[in-house]
Amino acid sequence: MPIAIVAVMPRPTLKLNHFIMFVALALLLFCATHGAVAQYTPLISGGGGFFDTSNPGDKVTYTPIIEPMAAAPIGSHLLIESRASLVESVAPNSGDQPGYGHTHFIGLTYLQGDYIASPHFTIVGGTFLLPFNTYNERLSPIWIGNFLSGPLIGALGLLGTGSGTGGMVRGNAVSHRKYSIDYATWFSSRDGNKYFNSERSSGGRSSLYLPDQRLEIGLSYDRLLQGTHENFYGMHVWWEPKDTAFRLRGEFGRGHHAQGYWLEADYRTQAFGGLDSFLGRFEPLVRMQQTYRRDTLFSDSLPLVNTERIDFGLDYNLPHNLRILSSYSRQFAATGNKNIWQTGIVYRFLVPAWKGKSS
Amino acid sequence: MSSKHVIFALFVLAAKSALTQATQPAHAAATTTAKKHATGSTKPETEGDRIFQQQCSRCHNAPEGFSTRISGAIVMHMRVRAGISDHDAKELFRFFNP
Numbered sequence: 001m002p003i004a005i006v007a008v009m010p011r012p013t014l015k016l017n018h019f020i021m022f023v024a025l026a027l028l029l030f031c032a033t034h035g036a037v038a039q040y041t042p043l044i045s046g047g048g049g050f051f052d053t054s055n056p057g058d059k060v061t062y063t064p065i066i067e068p069m070a071a072a073p074i075g076s077h078l079l080i081e082s083r084a085s086l087v088e089s090v091a092p093n094s095g096d097q098p099g100y101g102h103t104h105f106i107g108l109t110y111l112q113g114d115y116i117a118s119p120h121f122t123i124v125g126g127t128f129l130l131p132f133n134t135y136n137e138r139l140s141p142i143w144i145g146n147f148l149s150g151p152l153i154g155a156l157g158l159l160g161t162g163s164g165t166g167g168m169v170r171g172n173a174v175s176h177r178k179y180s181i182d183y184a185t186w187f188s189s190r191d192g193n194k195y196f197n198s199e200r201s202s203g204g205r206s207s208l209y210l211p212d213q214r215l216e217i218g219l220s221y222d223r224l225l226q227g228t229h230e231n232f233y234g235m236h237v238w239w240e241p242k243d244t245a246f247r248l249r250g251e252f253g254r255g256h257h258a259q260g261y262w263l264e265a266d267y268r269t270q271a272f273g274g275l276d277s278f279l280g281r282f283e284p285l286v287r288m289q290q291t292y293r294r295d296t297l298f299s300d301s302l303p304l305v306n307t308e309r310i311d312f313g314l315d316y317n318l319p320h321n322l323r324i325l326s327s328y329s330r331q332f333a334a335t336g337n338k339n340i341w342q343t344g345i346v347y348r349f350l351v352p353a354w355k356g357k358s359s
Numbered sequence: 360m361s362s363k364h365v366i367f368a369l370f371v372l373a374a375k376s377a378l379t380q381a382t383q384p385a386h387a388a389a390t391t392t393a394k395k396h397a398t399g400s401t402k403p404e405t406e407g408d409r410i411f412q413q414q415c416s417r418c419h420n421a422p423e424g425f426s427t428r429i430s431g432a433i434v435m436h437m438r439v440r441a442g443i444s445d446h447d448a449k450e451l452f453r454f455f456n457p
Contacts, residue, residue: 039456040431071436079435116438119445137440144419175444182442207442211413240417321423350425 042072042353046083047143051325051344059092059100067109067142070353082111083141108195110163124168124186127196131170131184131205132157132220133234133251143348146283147313148325149340151262152291155301156253157203157222157232164188165198173206180209190226200226207236214240230256230299245270258302260291268317276319285313285327307333321348407454410447417441430455 046068054060069083090102112126129137135154139145140162155162168186175181185204191197203222209215220234236251245268252261264287272279291307298304313327322345329340415421415437425433430452438448 038428039452040435041426041428043425043429043432043436071432073432073435076431076435079432079439081436081439114435114439116435122439124439138418170439170442172442172444175446180442180444184442214413214417216417238417317420319423348422350422350429352426352428 040073040076042070043350044353045069045071045348045350047141047346047348049142049344049346051148051342053148053340053342055338055340061092062090064088065142069141072353077116079114079116080112081114083109085109111196118171120171120173121169122171124170125166127163127165127191127198128168128186130158130162130164130188130203130222131168131186132203132222132232133205133253134218134236134238134249135251136162139249142346143321143323146264146266146285146315146325147287147311147327148342148344149311149327149329151251151264151287152289152302152307152309153251153253153260153262156255156258156260157220157234159188159199159201159222159224159232161197161199163196163198164201165191165196178210178212180211182207182209199224203232205234212242214242228256228299232256245275255294255300255302257295257297258291258293258300260289260302262287262289264288266313266315275317281317283313283315283317285311285315287311287313303333303335305334307331321350322346323348405454407450410443410450411454414441414443414447414451427456 046066048066049064051063051065052060053063065088066086067083069081071079071081073079085105085107087105088102089104090100093099093101108127110127110129112124112128115123115125117123129140131137135150136158140150140154164186166186166188168184170184170186171182173181173183183204183206185202187202188198188200190200201222201224203220205218205220207216207218216236216238218236220232220236222232224230224232233254234251236249238250239248240246246265247267248263248265250261250263253259264285266283266285268275268280268283270280274280287310289309289311291302293302293304293306296304309329309331311327311329313325315326316324318324324343324345326343327341329342331338331340411421418441434448434452434455437443437451443451
């Protein structure tokens, strides 16, 4: 994996003063965390994958991707965490030009500090993933998502970049054995930095979870506070019946110019020797999604016309945190129907940042 | 300091971690979870196991194993990301460190 990382990375061009700052910060973090108790060793996690996508009649697009993530506790109340993304896209040249061209993207997905101030109150500062609905925060990592592509409404309410730069308070407001309620509310400033691009905005999300029923229902809201102020509303429902490996998840999102929903079900059988048997490792999936345009103004990434899409997937969960993902999608729209085939393989890693002894 | 520096630091740590991964002890609780998967049982055996199934498995499959030395970092990360309660975080920590 490190070899692949080096191959994709551009040659670093560190200026001396930046390099000194960087080394000083790294040493500070190292010293602050290295003396901590053994269980609080910083971790390196993330995933690496290789995806391809094709439409009938088109050539295949290949997308190697690496998403490393780090979390470094400083004491038992402060956590520094970050995730980056490295994507190389190899696609056929447009027009009559033969062969393939490639583009790459490297960037930080988020970099935030979390201070756990009390059992019900955590303060987050930095650049963070916007907690609008569930996909952005909880399902977008490549080692978690069941499908290679996100839902059509995945960007609705995420205000362009999916991240905010500012502050957030979040936590578990009420916790009972029968139910719990969590919340997150945030404010983001406008930031034109190409690495931490964000819009001036604010919003929040709250969820009710019933552990016995394994049912979660949540509401989200955010508002763009620059240019034309726009409101976005979201709702999510997750249901995972107890003692089964069946999951049903859905989201609805409504913006100023478009709205839509997705509903996804996945299942792994335990009837033939458990989840780690040959058959138990198969994970059939289906996702239904529809988007509706409320007007012809385009300020989001949803399709320009009303669109319906159904995705059928079949994942296979290999040993050693490897996963094969495959799917076929049929999309219906006034601009033309199309088929989309996607396959990929994802490896997930989760290791301590340095060698040491367990306590 | 730009994000390039932070990314560079992540890669250095990732490379170092990959070299030391083979020497790390696997996390007992995750191993237990893997065994339960193998036998087809999804019924929790402890309070921590119950919370693990209720909270963590909602979003992702259990990793096959990890060092107990990062259990605190995992619990802190999930406490923020998943909004788990103080009690559940403590039980998860115990579950990861039997």
